[in-house]
Amino acid sequence: MDERILKWLYDIKLCIDEIDSFFQEEEKDFFKYKNNLMLKELLKEILRSLVKP
Structure with a gap:
C-alpha cells in the first residue's frame, strides 16, 4: 500500500x-x-486536523 495512504489511515486511527x-469516564450520550460547547469545538478541531494537507 502507498505510504501516503498508510499515514492517512494511521492519522484517522489516532x-x-x-x-x-474523551468518553472513557462518561457515557456516550448525544x-x-x-x-457541551467546549467538547464539540475540541472534536471539530481534531476532525479538521484530518483534512488539512
Whole structure:
C-alpha cells in the first residue's frame, strides 16, 4: 500500500482513539455532547486536523 495512504489511515486511527478517550469516564450520550460547547469545538478541531494537507 502507498505510504501516503498508510499515514492517512494511521492519522484517522489516532483521531478516533483520541476522541474515544474523551468518553472513557462518561457515557456516550448525544444530548450531553450537544450541550457541551467546549467538547464539540475540541472534536471539530481534531476532525479538521484530518483534512488539512
